[in-house]
Amino acid sequence: MNFTDTLKNSPAILTEAAIAERLRRRDDVALDPVLFNTPLIYDEHGRGCLEEIYGQYLGIAQRARLPMLICAPTWRVDRSRITLARQKTSINRDAVSFMRGLQKSWQNTDSQVFVGGLVGPANDCYSPSEALSAEDSEKYHAWQIGELAEAGVDVVVAQTFPAISEALGVIRACASAGVICIMSFVINRDGKVLDGTSIAEAIAMVDAETDKYPVGYMVNCVYPTFISAETQSKSLFERLVGIQANASSLNHAELDGSIDLRQDKLEDWGDFMVSLNRQYGVKILGGCCGTDDRYLEYVAQRLV
Structure with missing residues (x-):
């Protein structure tokens, strides 16, 4: 099945937990000051470090016999x-090729693996005032989305967007490039996108402007309870298909730039995640800041 069919028919899909943050905390890896972990694909040791972390996540999905979405490090x-950063203009395509190699090594009938391509906001993901207009966003992101589409990603995952305006431009660029996409917003603990729009209203507005082009929506870099699922309408969960959740329930201002690793109780985090799947049908489950393979393993074991 392709990714859209799998999203429709599978009760759950795993995606990765933290990648760049885990690498940042290692003594044997130096991240690029501009492109973070992406240039590691060109370094033998760096590739090995990436393969180790992705391999942990892929192994969890394989043991649980769940589909897996792994994303090229192109945020x-x-x-x-x-x-x-003075890097090759082919770096997006090269990153997808690296992920395709992992996919080929791990692909099996029990746990289908899909490769996504990450896209991030032009400016600070926690500052909606810095978000691009829809028109500027489409122009700004079109080149990278075109590269990812040419590389053949299964889906573009637009991650940590703080405002509707820039999200609209990304989705329109994906439509022009002919590649399916998931839009993932950053929300506060009151269930609102950082531009002040409720998550339900934001999704409805973007759907109306794009003829429901995204195959679904996610939230990321948030604690699972920030969705306030029990207060949301059922219609929200027809379109909110995933979450990559922080390990900590602290808000963004408290977490941003934190030197110390901030983590709430793993079992609480995992139980909240499983509840989102079982009670509300949120299918794509993964981790963000502060998480690692232990978090994904906890969720996977309880899903099966």
Whole structure:
């Protein structure tokens, strides 16, 4: 099955927990100041470190016999940052090729593996005032989305968007490139996108403007309870298909730039995640800041 069919028919799909943050805390890895972990694909040791972490996540999905979405490390690898970092213009395509190699190594009939391509906001993901307009966003993100589409990703995952305006431009660029997409917003603990729009209203507005082009929506870099699922309408969960959740229930201002690893009780985090799947049908489950393979393993074991 392709990714859209799998999303429709599978009760649950795993996606990765933290990648870049785990690498940042290692003594044997130096992240690029502009492109973070992406250039590691060109370094033998760096590739090995990436393979180790992705391999942990893929192994969890395989043992649980669940589909897995792994994303190429291309978050905010847009043309301007590539130039600033003096990297190859092919770096997005090369990152997808690296992930395809992992996919080929791990693909099996019990746990189908899909490769996504990450896209991030042009500016600070926690500052909606810095978000691009829809028109500027479409122009800004079109080149990278075109690269990911040419590389043949199964889905573009637009991650940590703080405002509707920039999200609209990304989705329109995906439509122009002919690649399916998931839009993932950052929300506060009151269930609102950082631009002040409720998550339900934001999804409805974007759907209306794009003829429901995204195959679904997610939230990420948030604690599971931030969705306030028990107060939401059932219609929200017809379109909210996933979450990549922080290990900590602290808000973004408290977590951003934190030197210490902030984690709430793993069991609480995992139980909240499983509840989102079982009670509300949120299918794509993964981790964000503070998480690792233990978090994904806890969720996977309880899903099966």
